[in-house]
Amino acid sequence: MSVVGALRPTRRPSAGGASRAGGARGSAWRNRGWVLLFLAPSAIPLLMFTVLPMLGSVWVSLHSWNLISPMRWVGLDNYRGLLDDPTTRHVFRNTLLYCLGYLPLVYAGGLGLALALNQRLRGRSLFRAAFFLPVVTSWVVVALVWKWLLNPSNGLVNTVLGAVGLPQPGWWTDPTWALPAVILSSAWKDLGFVMVIMLAGLQAIPADVLEAARADGANAWQRFWRITLPLLSPSTFFVVVISLINGFQVFDQVYVMTGGGPSGASQVVVGQIYDLTFRYGRAGEASALSWLLFAVILLITAVQIRGQKRWVHHA
């Protein structure tokens, strides 16, 4: 049997939605062998490198394990130990602070860019591409460039600040500034992503609604607050959910820019998971910490999904 033959529906779909859907489902089931084969290239890696390790980490989190010696059963001790450990609170606090700084910055910046680039500007495709470029650039490259820009003694940012007579913060050498430095670079990198989502949202707003508002005498400011922003709320919702999930998992930029320092001031949850596993050989506690993080992200996302009814307007 040829591949083409296998894929061709064996029965002509009859008129009527219900039976057409039934027919499609039926042929998918009859061709499940082929369906599975074509799913395999993405399903097998997902199963092997995401689902199984995830399930495995439940088991590991109940043991004391340094990756090399045999595992020792400790039950829920790892979870209890983490809840008592001030370091756990410290890294969750830093992660939360990161999200609180990052989200408004990236949202406002991305929305502003989208509004600007939704106008008829000369070369706007070029600008759109330019702002999107950092999104698809490797985090290691971006973090190294930012680390260099924010070098406290001879970086470009401090050189400019010094030239105009402003104070020059010790970015990654001063505990007060290490987290803001990470937030700044992260917001810069992800601006383009928010911009693209918001641009799509802006283009989905029906022109006649804006037209009607204009006819009723609404000025630009009123049109933005009363029409554009409410109709953008599905996009806003998506951006907030995704950014918070990503924000809680922040790691690469911290690892490259500050290594969690100075003095632990920018250590985040995933950084702590990494250190526990690969620096200290405490894989059990690291797995338990990943599940705590999972629980927190799940909770926050669930609250957002429940809360969306109050403020997300679907056009």
Add this chain to the structure above:
Amino acid sequence: MRTIIRRSAAPAAIALTLALGACAQGSATRTDDAAATGGPVTVRYMNFSANGGHEQDLDAIKSAFESANPDIKIQLETVPYDDYFTKLQTAVAGGTASDAFELNYENFVTYSSNGSLAALKDVDGSAYKPSLLEAFSADGTQYGLPESFSNVVLFYNKDLFAEAGVDEPTADWTWADEKAAAEKLTDKKKGVWGDYQPISFFEYYKAVAQAGGEFVSPDGSAAAFDSDAGRAAAEWLVGKSGTTMPMEADGAGTPDFDSKLFKDGKLAMWHTGIWMFGGMADAPFDWDIVVEPGDTTKASAMFTNGAVVNAQSKNQEAAQKWVTFLTSSDEMVQKRLETSWELPPVADESQLASYLDTGEPKNRQAVFDSLDATVLPPVIERQQEMQDAVDKQLGDAAAGRTPVDEAVAKAAKAVDALLK
């Protein structure tokens, strides 16, 4: 039922073919199958100490071994020190670690106690310096062979001393002499610093010994540096920061910062290891070394690396042959001496004589004089956590975030918790 089988058969056959193809490719690149076929055995060896300038020297030792043992091939893998122990841990856990690998003394305890090292058989211990051989045994079993040792001395830039009209350091110097000279040599306007000593665990435990103290109690159950000596040692290191030594904000502590500063002729005194001799050989000024100044007593840091055999290796016998050659052959001794690599761990010190006149620096005798009073790093099972805890507190003190006494007390408390 039949149709189910038939419909699944073609895709299944394709999947199977692909999977088998992938496996066949995999096994062709595996090295440990060679032993079974009777061809030359390949021994993989992972190390860090050849990284950064001695790769060719290790290669030369490998070639010498292969011509003496035609039935064994050595495959070298050299990894930078900063990544080495993460990589090793993952490889051992995943069962893909090399047949033999390098361990430093600080990490030897962790690996010998968790069963990942093969016990070595019929070791001829007479070739090695007894104290170093002892360092790589546990509970009377030899799990590794000492491969090299090195120590830390005081490097100094003779030109800067002459310019500032300061007397050059001698073996009798104490901290007070070093401090006075460093203050005179520091010229911030010209960007010249008097002194550089990393504010870290590895300098601190030694400074504690130099001040006459102990880092851990003799029975190893608690930290012992929350003492006058421990505070003096912290004060000694931290007090340099920003006065005679660049601070973290100036870039101190970043990779190669200190070696670059010294090589640029901007650093008068530098506490570092003899492994830097090679890198400084072409410095465009006159420099020399001297035994590190002490406080109440002399104490020099000594480091030793060893080579071990992986307990999971299928070629343990061949791996031990390589490890033995790597740690005791004449070819190795020769190579280490002529390239000023870390010193060979030989029992017969007369073999080291040629080291004294191999070139810069002139006062190589100081390397051996330092061995009269050495201190090995304290080693505990949770080594990395201890080092990080001490580094963090010293860093906070150096940046002025924590008073020195408080930082010492906090570090001691953290180490106590790790020893429980």
